[in-house]
Amino acid sequence: MALTKPRIIELLLITTVPPMVVAANGxxxxxxxxxxxxxxxxxxxxxxxxxxxxxxxxxxxMPRTQGRPLVTGLLTPGEALRFALGLEVAAxxxxxxxxxxxxxxxxxxxxxxxxFVYSLWLKRTTSHNIVIGGIAxxxxxxxxxxxxxxxxxxxxxxxxxxIFAWTPPHSWALASKYVDDxxxxxxxxxxxxxxxxxxxxxMLWWTGLLVxxxxxxxxxxxxxxxxxxxxxxxxxxxxxxxxxxxxxPTQAMSMRVFVYSITYVTVLFASMALDVVVRNGV
Numbered sequence: 001m002a003l004t005k006p007r008i009i010e011l012l013l014i015t016t017v018p019p020m021v022v023a024a025n026g027x028x029x030x031x032x033x034x035x036x037x038x039x040x041x042x043x044x045x046x047x048x049x050x051x052x053x054x055x056x057x058x059x060x061x062m063p064r065t066q067g068r069p070l071v072t073g074l075l076t077p078g079e080a081l082r083f084a085l086g087l088e089v090a091a092x093x094x095x096x097x098x099x100x101x102x103x104x105x106x107x108x109x110x111x112x113x114x115x116f117v118y119s120l121w122l123k124r125t126t127s128h129n130i131v132i133g134g135i136a137x138x139x140x141x142x143x144x145x146x147x148x149x150x151x152x153x154x155x156x157x158x159x160x161x162x163i164f165a166w167t168p169p170h171s172w173a174l175a176s177k178y179v180d181d182x183x184x185x186x187x188x189x190x191x192x193x194x195x196x197x198x199x200x201x202x203m204l205w206w207t208g209l210l211v212x213x214x215x216x217x218x219x220x221x222x223x224x225x226x227x228x229x230x231x232x233x234x235x236x237x238x239x240x241x242x243x244x245x246x247x248x249p250t251q252a253m254s255m256r257v258f259v260y261s262i263t264y265v266t267v268l269f270a271s272m273a274l275d276v277v278v279r280n281g282v
Contacts, residue, residue, distance in 0.1 A: 002069050003052055003080055004045030004087075012044050012137065013037050014266050016144040019159055021273040022221055023148035026280050035098035036147040039091050040140055043107040046087030047114045047136070053077050053084070054119045062181035099147035106146055110139035127188045130175075134167035155221040158213060165210035166265055169203035169242060173258035176251050196249035203257070204242040211235035214268060223275050230271035234264050 016037060020028045027033075052059070052070055056077065059065035069075045088111055095104035118133030138160045145156035168190075175182060175189040176196060182189045191199045214231040217223065241257045 003049040003075070003083065004041075005048040005052075006045075008048060009041050009044045011262070011265070012140045013040060015159075015163060015269055016040050016140040018269040018273040019141045019144040019156055020148050021276050022155065022223070023145045025276060027277070028148045032099065032147060035094060036103065036144060039095035039098065039104070040107060040143055042087045042091035042094060043111055044140075046084040046091060047111040049080055049084035049087065050111070050115050051119045053080050054115070055123075058124075058185035058187060061185040062178070064178060064181055095143070095147070100150045102150055102152075103143050103147040106139055106143045110136045110143075113139075124187060127190045127193045129187075130171040130189070131168050134164060134171070137167055138163040155217070158217045158220050161213045162210060162217065162268075163265070165206050165213055166261065168206040169210070169238075170258065170261040170265075172199050172203055173245075173254045173261060176254040177258075191254075196251075196254065197246065200242065200245040200249050200254075204239070204246060207235075207238050207242045211239060217272075221272070223272060224279050226275040226278060227271045231268060234268055238264050 017033055020033060020036065052068060055065075056068075056070040059068050059071045065071065070077060070080055088108060092104045092108055095107055114133070114136035118129065118136060122129040122133045141159040141163060142152060142156050145159075146152060172190050176191040176199065179189075179191050182192045190202065194202075211231075214235055215228070218228050218231070238260060241260050245253045245257050
């Protein structure tokens with residue numbers, strides 16, 4: 001369980017189910033939802049376990065990660081890697097059988113990108129690591145949509161863009177709490193290499209882009225006023241929080257932005273599904 005990083009998986013699944021509801025224009029069926037979530041959880045868990053194998057050297061240097069099983073010696077890298085690859089095989093099989101080949105391929109593509117592009121290349125080389133590497137975290141919306149329709153269209157791509165723009169302010173807000181850890185491990189997260197004020201400027205810019213994408217989704221996905229009103233209210237709140245962080249660039253304020261960002265993505269995606277359910281009387 002520790003290898004799979006369950007808290008991260010939970011957040012990924014939040015962005016899987018609402019796109020399924022929008023794609024189906026109603027409830028897509030409990031069996032399909034459960035199996036898609038299960039397959040997605042397996043794929044994400046496998047990716048996280050591989051990440052722990054790759055990062056075991058820097059995990060020893062950061063106090064918040066020194067209790068991980070590969071650092072303590074509870075598991076060997078070989079054991080963890082075999083477990084991770086087993087999860088990926090199981091994920092592909094579950095999604096291919098219960099949903100379709102496109103959904104299964106997208107899930108494995110997310111793992112491949114996370115491992116080879118983010119973990120092995122970007123994470124330790126550039127302050128834009130989470131910007132590009134965050135693409136892997138955007139993939140669940142595509143997996144959910146593909147599981148229902150066996151295709152992709154503009155609507156899931158805009159949802160993808162929403163998560164893409166949401167990831168930098170969310171991740172940098174949290175990174176501000178662990179600046180000393182990242183610095184000790186020579187991981188160039190943005191708050192490590194620039195001042196908190198500069199990071200806050202970047203977070204505000206990305207949040208503006210996020211709000212724009214969230215509003216574009218309404219006509220593209222044919223969503224109504226429940227979603228539009230929620231997107232406007234949440235977006236205004238997110239911009240306000242980032243503006244406050246610019247005026248008061250402290251770790252405490254940054255963590256408030258982080259907490260709000262989780263609420264934002266959870267409620268925004270829930271409102272997509274609610275909008276469809278209410279308008280269609282499902």
